[in-house]
Amino acid sequence: MHRLDESLLAPLPPFSFLERPQIRAILDRATSRRFDEGVSVFEEGAAANSFYLLLDGTIRVVKITPDGEQVTSLHIPAGQLFGIAPSLGRDTYPATAIAASELLTLCWPTSLWHSFVTDYPGFATETYKTVGNRVAEMNNRIVEMSTQHVEQRIARALLRLVKQSGKKTEIGIEIDFPITRQDVSEMTGTTLHTVSRLLSAWEKDGLVNSKRKKIIVCDPHRLVVLGGA
Amino acid sequence: MHRLDESLLAPLPPFSFLERPQIRAILDRATSRRFDEGVSVFEEGAAANSFYLLLDGTIRVVKITPDGEQVTSLHIPAGQLFGIAPSLGRDTYPATAIAASELLTLCWPTSLWHSFVTDYPGFATETYKTVGNRVAEMNNRIVEMSTQHVEQRIARALLRLVKQSGKKTEIGIEIDFPITRQDVSEMTGTTLHTVSRLLSAWEKDGLVNSKRKKIIVCDPHRLVVLGGA
DNA sequence: CCCGAACGTTGTTCTAGAGCAACCTTTGGC
DNA sequence: GCCAAAGGTTGCTCTAGAACAACGTTCGGG
Structure with missing residues (x-):
């Protein structure tokens, strides 16, 4: 695994308040993973062992109904965290994440979540803003589905x-x-x-x-x- | 305003890890408010100046479309926090909260949110669990609306x-x-x-x-x- | 006690969009 | 270069459920 550059993370909201050495520390604990188009990064209901940062590509977040139908809840663009179940106190992923294109991700064990939140100022607040935006988007979906053609x-x-x-x-x-x-x-x-x-x-x-x-x-x-x- | 009893909050998740003196401090900073059935506690888009605990009654969380249609996103039962926009980094309420029945609430200025999170162990995690459950419920709504009759x-x-x-x-x-x-x-x-x-x-x-x-x-x-x- | 508003019921009509079906087009693997 | 699989198009039918309509019922305030 080659060494990743700090400039990769520095401009992204969850890390934007951090100093270079802190970003270095975060990067050094990250694993970099690639996924092919169509592959699932994690499955709904699986133990949330890792959380991810999407470096490149797009994630399709889907739920699968008992009778096999798929429903897409959300798309996640490059530069955002995903699989952050621990942020909402869950120990299991609430949905399946599928690679809509070829993906490049960073990945940390969930056990590090807590220390990220406490050690890195701004990480929690910025992350929760992202969550907030996703919730808002879901809310809009509900309104749309109820009222629009x-x-x-x-x-x-x-x-x-x-x-x-x-x-x-x-x-x-x-x-x-x-x-x-x-x-x-x-x-x-x-x-x-x-x-x-x-x-x-x-x-x-x-x-x-x-x-x-x-x-x-x-x-x-x-x-x-x-x-x- | 008469003095509220600590036993009111002690069993509720966000406060369940706290000692009596801490709960006392929280209560002493709370304002107690009553709402009649049908009245709105706060409106979508308004500045999120307060967050609330629902002591008694039920909240209907609604969104109103440009053309006046109402969509109910959620119901909140007694014992839960609501209006917790700051938890997701929002400074404005994402939806309107209407009293589905007569309500009894406690209410704190949003400015206290941060100190609650830092001063009271378990407050943040338990609150985010609640948020997590609501998100899960919304997710289910989306799946239902897409697939069910x-x-x-x-x-x-x-x-x-x-x-x-x-x-x-x-x-x-x-x-x-x-x-x-x-x-x-x-x-x-x-x-x-x-x-x-x-x-x-x-x-x-x-x-x-x-x-x-x-x-x-x-x-x-x-x-x-x-x-x- | 009366009246009007809020809430509920039920019948009829009409259409958006699902379901089904058949076929075409592109693509990538061998 | 062929062919099978994945993706896309288009026509036809049928029905869930919205829209419209008219009429009951309950309730609370003066």
Whole structure:
């Protein structure tokens, strides 16, 4: 394992208040791990032995129902902590984390959580801000699912992804990881058929441009309107 | 304001690790407040100036959409903290808290939050466990809304309420606060009409017994089956 | 005791979107 | 270069449940 550079962590919120030696200490206790696309980092219900920092790639957080259906709760972009069950007093992961693209992560044993929180100023508060944002996002999901139609939910889902993991291209903003119709349907509680139809319609209208496993949003503004101003 | 007794707080999770003098200190800094049914304790988006402990009654946590629709995210039973926005680094309440019944609360200025966390062992961890449970509940809501039919969602919603705020009676377990069809529909993302129809049907089947603003679950087991084993 | 508002019921209509089905397209492994 | 698997499209049917509507019932305040 080669030595990681401090500049990797220094700009990230949970570590932004720390001095170089502290970051060094954190890095020295980290294990670096790679995951292939589609592989799961941990499974719902498993003992929460580690927590992670996502260095590169995107995580899809899913729940699997007793009858095998998948529901995507959240996407986590690079630069954020994940698998931080201990922060909410859980000793087991509440959901499964799947690599939406190839991943690069750092990983610490959960036993270190407590010392991170006490030893490193700002770590706890910044981490809880992240948790707060995720909770807020989940809350929005609930409101959307209760009040909005499929078209609006899908529009918003795409906008959220674009905002979080968008990459500028000439023709629009591209979602920066492979994503299928099925994936979108699992984010919005619909079927891949409905997503496919909508995306086709939007493509005809020049709103989006999508290929196999790729979605580019060309006209975010009109999509916002569709999502319900 | 009359002096509150330490035994009020001692058994509650966030305070269960504390000595009497510490609890005394906490109580001495608390303000006790009453709220009538239907009144809101705080509103979404307002500055989070206080955090609360619910001594008696039930809180309905709602979000209101731009076009005036209400969505209930959560119910909070007596004995729990609420309005704890600061725990997730927010300076504004993420939702509105409405008194589902007459309420009795204790209330502290948010400025004390930090000292509670640092001065009182177990306070932080126990509080975050509560947050964790609420997040888990929200997660379940999302999964339910994505995969289950209205009948199952309503069945589960009732079971959740009964588990959380149930009071035994001769004919079954009663939900311990006034609750209308409309309320149930706002919890499940449906209409009061659909809820009314279902409740009528269930009543005929002897599953529930409901009057105006009252719901008694007579056969929880069969309701579990309906909710999807 | 009366009246109006809040709450609840029930019937009918209508449609969004699921379900089913068939087929096309891309891709990567051998 | 072929072919099987994964992903995507599109048409048709059918139904859960929303929307609309009209009418009961309970309750609390003056």
